[in-house]
Amino acid sequence: MKVGVYGKFYQEDADGYIITLLDELVKRNIEIYIEEGYQEEFNKQLNLTTNYPTFSSFTDLDTSFDLFISVGGDGTILRTVLYVRDLNIPILGINTGRLGFLATVQNNEITKAIEAIILEDYDIVERSLLQIETNPPSNVFADLNFALNEIAVSRKNTTSMITVKTLLDGEYLTSYWADGLIVSTPTGSTGYSLSCGGPVITPENKSFVVTPIAPHNLNARPLVIPDKTEIRFEVSGREEDFLVSLDSRINTLDNGTEVIIKKAPFTIKMIELNYESFLQTLRNKLLWGEDRRN
Template sequence: MKSRFRHVALIGKYQAQGMRGVLEDIAQFICRQGAEVSVEHDTAMNTGLTGHPMLDVDGVGRECDLAVVVGGDGTMLHIAREVARHGVPLVGINQGRLGFITDIPVGEVREVLGPVMAGDFEEERRSMLEGQVLRDGRVIFEAFALNDVVVNRGATAGMVELRIEVAGDFMANIRCDGLIVASPTGSTAYALSAGGPILHPDIAGWVLVPIAPHTLSNRPIVLPDDSEVAVEIVGGRDTSVNFDMQSLASLIHGDVVRVRRSAHRVRFLHPRGWSYYATLRKKLHWNEGLGG
């Protein structure tokens, strides 16, 4: 099958054992489909896979029309944030346990990736968050997130007190260990473990989940994703904010974390017949105990 894609980037979780051999096999397979392969710079340098052209992440976005990501959801999150503004579609190859957004098992690469590269795939687009930290009205930090933006108390500190506004309207003051603002993609990550609901990726909403709230009536809430969420740090010590568990910024009283929908969306390509509900069943073991 001839590839409908001209130039494919290959990105891997280079810390994983045996990754070089896996990437080399996939690179050769892609070349046999008639596409050019470039390897993301850090992947190439850390695996020794230097027989193909190398590109930094920005170069992947500028020059490639498909990115194949091998690893787990964490690897995919990093790349997705970086290439979303370029509109490059992503295919996730999972080495290990099934991921929510890396959904092709590594043992099925040839059977599945070939048809995808030939144009036989399901495409979905997922929303991202963008956030800012304001201090005295001035932006001191900003970043993107595909999963979530999390305000956390310090490791040895007590609760934080937060003032929350939604679309400019005062919503609540809460005392808690932290607060999660999650996209539908992130609703199956930290937000789920903190008691939040699962949002289908097609729902235009965020989920706001307090972490261990002092008042039990502070419950998770689903908000429209066209509403900006503003979280002011009112009390607590050593508070921080992170974006997909990657970018950190130390916060002081009076700082405001603003979160809104990004103008960019992430494009994922899945095998024909892919089902979001099948992924939930497998990942969350919803079919255990049935069928003997």
């Protein structure tokens, strides 16, 4: 088995679980490749001398990898997606962050999780992505024109709202007067969209959510649409440009630029161990069913 490992941040209390992860992989004769910057950081912090083969970009990976392990929080998994892209390498998220809707393996469950992987005691859940185009074409997104969680347009450098004229499959929907507008996948429905009043959507649903950010027209509400829908935005406002974010990556576009959002032509494969589930994660992370009145 061939495994890639990536972590975005090193944390002071990471010593134990990084060593545990590597030990569990080594003793099972798993071939380990580690993101170059991550290996440099934890080798320095832990005084380790073992150097594993490394990778530093998407072009260093290929379909010979059986698994990709993301060590961190959900933000780390969003960065992991930029390495994996359309290679169909399943991702296992080890949570060393806070909330962890995507990175669901707790750091005290590493041994149990690796054993489950070896025994193939897991399911692979496919997560849809969004893809952006612009008219006129813009090179600001280069080849990173996709997002796992959401794509959002928002105001820039002003307290004034923007107007987002919105069309679905070419038909006019409405014009939102708001701080911005979010288009979310089911994966992203527990993130930015949720904080703006959007619904939670289970991962297997073939839907997107359009969620306004602080709308002035108070009757504007989140809208669930089929994921085959093509969404078009035309943004205007007092500033000459506006912001577009793809997950955590932010770019600027000129007013008058048409933004076209649709389903990406590939999916991300997430490993869901058989002792966990999305509904269990919801209960744990959102404290559903817990009486907090005392």
